[in-house]
Amino acid sequence: MTAPVRSALRRSTLTRHAACAALALAALYALTTAAAPYRDLQIAQAAYLTCAVAGLTVLTGLGGQISLGHGAFMAVGAYTAALVIGHWGWPLAAVLPAAAGATAAAGAVVGAVAARLHGPYLAGATLAFAVGLPGLANYEPLTGVLGGQNGLTIVPPVPPAALGEAFPLERWQAWICCLGAVVTLFLLANLTRGRFGRTLRASRDDEIAAALSGVRVARLRIAATVVSAACAGLAGGLLAVVATLAAPGAFPLTLSLQLIAAIVIGGLGSLPGAVWGALILVYVPTWAADLSSSSGLSHDIASNLPLAIYGLVLIVVTLAFPRGVQGGLRDLGGAVRRRARGRRDRAPGPRAPAPSDTSGPTTTHPGGADEATPDEAGARPDDRGDAGGRGERLRR
């Protein structure tokens, strides 16, 4: 990268994020084109879950508001998409924003209620939402519209004719979802870098101090819920397009809990962590199911084993990386960097400049999307940094 480009990237958050998004899209394009159809479907699943997890990351990781109701927000998005496609036959480019929009409206209602609640009260309120809402599909007067337990079937999206006759549907679905995920991450990254993210973190860390500094905490929290719900709604809409189905069985309470697990495992408050979380949600259960079906165990054990393995993996990841996968990678990156610098420092001649402009060998970033300053200080250890710690930094 030439110096002017680099400095331009540094100067503008927007340009930098746009460049990242473009890079990600290019990488995903290459990947989805190379992958077999089933892999494409898994990529699509990981992509729509990324949307939901990233939205929840903003609400819970940055805003400190816990939501056990995000599965229900996804259901709102999925049903909106199914109804809009079924009744009006809109194109996808209109269906998905409609799903996000309708869910954002639902988020505004929930947010208005939740803004005055904290901790367990908030968890309880959103839990009720998650339990109750999918049940609406089975509510007698609505079964005609929502299709009851059977759900609503969606016509699969047809790949544009320009792509050729034999273009696989799965790749098209993966493209739609990946685009959704990249756009979501791009928008959220910009949002959280700006005033919104700053005030959100401030109100999370000390509500009273934030209020004294002029932050209108309740309004901010409603806004965070709306943003987060819109992401979940988009995820739900994408899920409906991939599964070609919106049914209550897709949105059990466990989905909401899994989304929470994903943000914790990925790395609380970091957007790249959301990607890790979504990947774990998609791949660990598949892997566990394959493992148990090839294990040759008795019928009853084999069919219940995947859940147990899944739980075990979650526990192990949480123990090994207390600050999530992203946190763990960041620590690892920091350690490698310090080691490299230590070696350079021992070499004769003047002290080498801080190597952070090379961004380190693993290119993980030192701070979560949430904390820049204290992390930066912590990430630049003293000369003998390799002895100075294993990346455990003080937070807040």
Place this chain on the structure above:
Amino acid sequence: MKRPRTRRALALTTAVTLAAAASGCGGDGGGGGSAAPGVTATTVTIGSHQPLTGPAAPGYSANSAASKAFFDYVNANGGVHGRKIVYRYVDDAYNPTQTVSVTQKLVLQDKVFAIFNGLGTPTHSKVVDYLNAQRVPDLFVASGCGCWDRPDEHPQTFGWQVDYIREGKILGDHVKKAYAGKKVAYFFQNDDFGQDGVKGLDKYIPKDQVVSRQSYQPGSTDIGAQAQAIAQSKADVVVMFSIPTYTALFRLASLKLNFQPTFVVSNVGSDPITLTGLLESFAKKGGSEVEGSPLIQGMVTDGYLAAPGDAANSWTALFKRIHGQYIPKLPFNGNIVYGMSVAYTFVQALQAAGKNPTRKGIVEALEKSRFTGPGVVPFAYGADSHAGYTGAVIGTIKGQNVVPQGQPLTTDDGDGPIQPYTAPQPQAPAGGVPAAG
């Protein structure tokens, strides 16, 4: 504070790329260059979605194990045209959304030759379009929905068991004749399964005789309100189109309400051994001890296969032998007979598809077939019909068996008449493996 931003941005990119890369690794199981997916020189791989966990698992989770045992038996006896049948069945928890994803996996990643006996109406109806679009033979859906019999729309899909409309007609005719003038209540699963059954019932049971119609949603186990409503209607006969879990729940609820009507239960929800086990385990969870078997005595139901308790029947003897050899730990009940019977029909179909089976070939062979097997009535298979068994025989639960009453009856899924079928049930082949043909 510029640097962390750069790194963060790079990290985001890396994460996405790595994420993408992680999902990209792992090869796809290639078909090995043979004519049809899933067929090699030595194997034929087929797949299925089954409720191994979730609300429909009690009872039905034995079906696939029984089919597997029968295939193992056939494989041990030389397989079909020298090929062994590899049967992959995966759990969908009776949840339509999971059915979609596991079926996609079977078709796209495991590259199965056919989907065999995918279980459930609400579940399988979500993948039937997909399977037909992918031209995967969708054989012998484990559900009696009339919707599998649409050869124009779904040329790859075949039903197997008697469909719920036919079954509803036969049960409805029986109720009309045996309980003339009595008050009747319906308890049914509120999806295509129960609704089809009710459609058949309504063709025979007069409207003014039906005093209450209550439905349930699979997934919710609270059916107290429905039981209360039916008990209050003082019905003399309760006709149930329910899966075993809900038959048992309703029976316990009516016990609690001291409500003692005559129960008429559709075939899929009436296996005596499954019901006995469920009644006892549900009662135990509720903190009381009941003896399951007395609660189901005298229940009226219908059947189209060999009765598990009929030791004189050659099919029961054959299946019991295979059961003892391969899956002795599972109770020998109607689900085992079902799973082995449907596997028997599949082996017949695969034999009929010839030495080098193709997806197209097996579908055409089925349309031309005149299979006889463990059923008491004939199949309806033909170029213009993909429906399975065409009728059933009314029976009553006595002990742990369903004792047939009268002759098998056949009918269609429209307004056609119900007719007795007089040909005797064919004998099982001595070796247990259907003759090639």
